Amino acid sequence: MFEVNSGPTLQHFLLRARTVAFYRSVIRASRHIPGVDARKGTVQWIRGEIEQASDMTEVDRIEQHLSYLQRLMKQVLPGFHLAAQKKVTK
Secondary structure, eight states: OOOOOOSOOHHHHHHHHHHHHHHHHHHHHHTTSSSHHHHHHHHHHHHHHHHHTTTOOOHHHHHHHHHHHHHHHHHHOTTHHHHHHOOOOO
16 A cells, blocks of 8 residues: 655664764864875775765664774774864854
C-alpha cells in the first residue's frame, strides 16, 4: 500500500552537518602543524577517512565512526579540542 522511503532521514542530514563541522575543525587545528607537507598530509588523511566511510547508511555506524575520528584527532592534533570549540562570530 505505502512504499517505505529509503532516502536520507533527518538524522542523516544532521550527521552530515556534524561531519562537515568536524572536517573544518581538523583544517583549523592543522594550522598548528609545522610544515606544509605534514599539514596537507594530515588533512588528506582525514578527508580519505571521511570519504571511505561515505557509503555508510546506518546512523549508528556513522555516529560511531565520527566519534572514533574525533577521538583520534584529539590524540593526533593537540590543538584540535580548542579549534573544535571555537565559534566563528562576525
